[in-house]
Amino acid sequence: MKKKIHIIGAGLAGLSAAVSAKKRNINYELYEASKNAGGRCRSFFDKKIGLEIDNGNHLVFSANNSFFNFCQTVGSLKTLKILPSNLNFFDIKKKEKWEFGFEKKIKEIINNYPIPNTSFFDYLSVLKFIFVTRRSTVFDLVGDSNIYKEFWEPLTLAVMNTSPKFASAQILSNVLKVTFFRGRKHCLIYQPKENWGKTLIEPAISFIQKKRINFNESLKRIHFKDGNISELVFTKRVIKIKSSDRIIFAIPPTNLNKLFPEFKLPSNYNTILNVHFKLSKKDIYLFDKKIIGFINTKSHWMFVKNQYISITISDANKFNSMDSKEIANIIWKEMCEYVKKKINYKSFQIVREKKATYIQSPKNIEMITNFKKKRFPYVFAGDWTQNRLPCTIEASILSGKKAIEDLV
Ligand SMILES: Cc1cc2nc3c(=O)[nH]c(=O)nc-3n(C[C@H](O)[C@H](O)[C@H](O)COP(=O)(O)OP(=O)(O)OC[C@H]3O[C@@H](n4cnc5c(N)ncnc54)[C@H](O)[C@@H]3O)c2cc1C
Known part of the structure; x- marks a missing residue:
């Protein structure tokens, strides 16, 4: 029987697993709950500001080899720019x-x-x-x-x-x-020339072929027989699992806990908030550096993009229920202080990633270390599984590659 790998989740970890499987000529299929791939690293056209934007700013250091190799494999190195x-x-x-x-x-x-x-x-x-x-x-x-x-x-x-x-x-x-x-x-700092969708997600989808991804397929339940998974129950259908098949769960701990409530995994998360301001060309030039760290402010990091600037606030749970306009006003004042001038933005958008990453405390890291010591008849991928690294693009790409290595 030809082995098939079922990959649950088409975020970067799931896509990376699929890319590795394809490179090794292994049969695979992806199942993604939402209508798009990319998970926490996705780009989309935002109607409010009329631009394609990233959900949040992602910064990658040149030390990140798995990231670099992934871009090389899917042919997207030319879409990257390298900043000092x-x-x-x-x-x-x-x-x-x-x-x-x-x-x-x-x-x-x-x-x-x-x-x-x-x-x-x-x-x-x-x-x-x-x-x-x-x-x-x-x-x-x-x-x-x-x-x-x-x-x-x-x-x-x-x-x-x-x-x-x-x-x-x-x-x-x-x-x-x-x-x-x-x-x-x-x-050195890697940034996409356009957005992360064009650098990571779209090239990965082309590489693995879109037809291999089943969108709007959320895994709801798992049936077991003799200690092994016998059926995957999705919203729309049930997939029977053959004894030669293998399964990779490339989903975050909260989603995993819905399927396996008995798993002891971190349950406390931090929000990352991003405020995107569309500006006129003339005003964009007032921001003289591509990436700026802000001190003694609500803003943490500001990224200058082609037609907009984007501000990241990490550890941002306190903003979860604050009014968007109020947040935009606070952040915009800080931006005006930087350029020493009162300027106006054209429009703004706020993206709150309420479960951006679990809180990476010693206690939570230990919980994951203990979890990883257990043996399961299936494999896990996702940024959280690489407990020597922070929850990052590098960790998620590496985890997908390792998951395939574990299965072959
Ligand atoms: C705002 C923000 C800023 C960030 N900044 C940086 C940065 O500067 N540098 C950096 O390296 N990293 C950064 N990160 C982290 C990085 O984005 C993540 O580590 C990475 O995207 C995680 O990928 P993943 O595949 O592990 O998980 P996810 O992206 O969460 O993918 C999981 C996928 O599984 C799907 N799924 C979940 N449950 C099911 C189910 N039951 N059935 C089917 N599908 C399911 C989800 O829809 C999702 O698509 C940032 C994250 C955020 C949110």
Whole structure:
């Protein structure tokens, strides 16, 4: 009997599994609950601002090899642009701007430390991430550092969507070890020339062939026989599973818990909020850097796109029920402060990803580590399964590839 792999979920993890299966000439089929692929990394045409936008801003470091290999396989490297490793910041309270990264020569950095009013010793706090215990949070390590507010907090929020007070220091340490500790070449920033849909999702769908994805097929129940899955019950039909078939669940913990309530998985999540402002061409040019970190503001990171700017707020549960217009007003004021001018936007859109990532605390990481020690007659993929990495594009792509490797 020819083995068939049933992949549940067509987010990046599911797509990556399908891409790997196709490369190995394995028979596969995908089932996706919604009418589109991409999950938490999707692009769509937004009627309100009349543009195709990403649900949220995604930043990828050049250290992310699985991401790079995926783009190479699906033929989308040409849709990427590479930005320098420098991160630009603006402190609204102190009205100060600075640049942090590897583009400057060491001599320049030593003569002029990037963050105003800091000394050489402040930057040594990075050494605390060399040896980290499983239970420490980022705050435990660098909460008392002079560059906590200006560097450690925005970095942790961007990488882990979790406040440093709760974020696992081990995960941030793993990220620093493959990026900052290895130098400029590994800290360049990948952005899509247009949007992530055109770079990741559409090329992946073309590569695996659209007909292999069954859209609007939500897996509702699973039937077992003799300890093995015998039937997958979707909204519209029931699929019988042969003994040679294999199943990959490429869905987040909350969705998995609906199918397997007995699994002990993280259940607390953080929102990521994105505010997209459409601007005139002339006003877009007022934003002189492509990506800006905001300090002492509600805004965290601002990305300049072709016809709009997009602001990300991580760990944003407190905005879940706030009125959209009110949020837009608060954020827009901060943008005007940056350009030192009162300008108007043409229109705005707010995207609240209420379950953007689970809270990446030491306790939740341990829960996943324990879960992964168990043996199952099926395989899991998804950003959350890579418990040495933060929940990212890299983690989800890597998880899909590993899921196929586990099955062959
Ligand atoms: C706003 C935002 C900003 C982010 N920023 C960054 C960033 O800067 N850098 C970075 O690397 N990462 C970032 N991420 C994280 C990144 O987007 C995710 O890690 C990645 O997209 C997760 O992919 P996944 O396939 O694991 O899960 P998902 O994208 O959640 O895919 C799961 C899929 O399964 C489907 N599904 C669920 N249940 C069922 C079911 N029962 N039956 C069938 N289908 C089902 C869902 O509809 C979904 O399409 C960000 C995420 C968000 C939301």
